[in-house]
Amino acid sequence: MPITLTDTKRATIAQKLADMRAIQNLILMSERQFIQECSDNDIRSRLQDMIEDDEKNLGIIETTITQYGNPAEPKDKVQKMVNQAQEMMQGSDLSLYEKMAQHELLKHGQVLSGLVVHKAAQVVGADVKEALAPLNAVNFENRAHQEQLKGILEYLGTRELTGQEPDDSIWGQIQDALAAMTGVIGSATTQASDASDMDILTLIFMDHQKAKTLIREIEKTQDPNKIREYFGQLYKDLVAHAKAEEEVVYPRIRSFYGDGDTQELYDEQAELEKVLNEMKASEPNAEAFQAMVKRVKDMVGDHTRQEESTMFAAMRKNMNDSQREQMATEFKEAKKRLQNQMQ
The missing domain is CATH 1.20.120 (Four Helix Bundle (Hemerythrin (Met), subunit A))
Structure with missing residues (x-):
């Protein structure tokens, strides 16, 4: 029979990539919202660094989707979740601490999605594995962001419960964790970090x-x-x-x-x-x-x-x-x- 151009496995991976793009846009929207709500200059500075990383990561995801060559839309339930999360992040029902706790979960989910897509690529074909390689940078930076968010959450949570500033050594602990992680994965991150602005x-x-x-x-x-x-x-x-x-x-x-x-x-x-x-x-x-x-x-x-x-x-x-x-x-x-x- 004549050859069709759509393969179910590849289409499923394409939809997962579209889900990741939708979540990445939500992550960026949330971080910009947090900067507006936060008065602490140290936290605002860290959030601004995350925004710069996440803008680059969105570009990497977009490039990866184009290189993969199977455009798709996110699942309806994922788009519904994104819409609900946007309303929650922009609303006043939750404290900044509670919003950022949900944000850390989004980062965690994004890491898992990236890892699952890579595993699926290994099963489906060498060309898929090749096309999705730039996502390594997104996975690694999201893991690094999780470590920073844990520190921010400790800081915000302590202040919210007691009205007092926590021990400043918490930022040193986070920097130590990030340095250790960079030593393990820095080279792989560097290899793929320019996927959003390739010539x-x-x-x-x-x-x-x-x-x-x-x-x-x-x-x-x-x-x-x-x-x-x-x-x-x-x-x-x-x-x-x-x-x-x-x-x-x-x-x-x-x-x-x-x-x-x-x-x-x-x-x-x-x-x-x-x-x-x-x-x-x-x-x-x-x-x-x-x-x-x-x-x-x-x-x-x-x-x-x-x-x-x-x-x-x-x-x-x-x-x-x-x-x-x-x-x-x-x-x-x-x-x-x-x-x-x-x-």
Whole structure:
């Protein structure tokens, strides 16, 4: 039968990522609300640092969702919970201590969601594991925030119960805990910490690596169902990637990369999409399908080598860091729109 583009397991992970994005927006809204309600300068400073981290983490989640390539909406019950929590955080029924206690639970839940998604990625496929790798930074920083929130809660709780300030050594204890945690996980956090503001070259390279991973997965399995799953994802990824490049990247580079070389990239992607559509209508165990897998592998290899060598070199020479980062933002937005249309 013709290959469909939606796999249940991948769609379930996509919805979990959408849940995480909804919760991350709630976390940011709550922290901004806490700063308005809190008069303690030390706590306000710590909350402001958390907001900066969480704005970056939201960007990482957004980037991860786009790289994953399966857009989804959060579960109805999660969206309902977010709406109720917003009302609670903005209301006056709870004290600041009580609100922040609920906030710490949100952080804890976000850590668990990130860990569960990673475990699921290991089961579903190498390409999923690769696409979701940037979430490590979000998981680690949320754990660090939990430690800080415990200190803030001790401080607020003591003051709320007694009207007096707690022992100042509590902040030293929290800093010691954070230093110990940083020693264990700092390197992994650093590796993924820039996922929210990658430049266009990094995003294109990540797409190339994911496509090559999917092709390898198709080649090494004889299970028709797995082939359908992997090809369905490969089709969506390559088509969205190609159209986003044609919309955002190629028109911008033509002036310095040259008409001939730029047109060659357009032509290669048009031919690739033609082959992908033929595969989509084929049986995965047919000889013709297997032959087209080899053809797609060669086409992707040739195309990516050109982009990663001569095109990347031209972009580094003719575009500054800010321009490449701005192009990355536009590229992600274009991919997101195209993915939603394909969905």
